[in-house]
Amino acid sequence: MRTVRDARGTNWICLELPEVPVEYVAAAATIQPPPVAVECNSGADRAIILVADDWADALADDALVETIQRALR
Numbered sequence: 704m705r706t707v708r709d710a711r712g713t714n715w716i717c718l719e720l721p722e723v724p725v726e727y728v729a730a731a732a733t734i735q736p737p738p739v740a741v742e743c744n745s746g747a748d749r750a751i752i753l754v755a756d757d758w759a760d761a762l763a764d765d766a767l768v769e770t771i772q773r774a775l776r
């Protein structure tokens with residue numbers, strides 16, 4: 704689990720899902736090495752992102768926020 708804050712001051716709580724949701728399987732199949740799915744929730748918005756399995760330690764806060772914002776578009 705990780706918590707990040709975006710430029711608007713919104714806190715996002717991100718948790719790795721036990722498996723990639725069905726609607727993301729096709730997209731995940733195009734990524735090597737295979738990604739994990741992470742749900743990020745602000746209380747008002749929810750985003751599912753596909754990231755490397757070491758995301759919790761390796762992905763910088765600004766990169767995580769950018770990935771969340773892209774998923775919301």
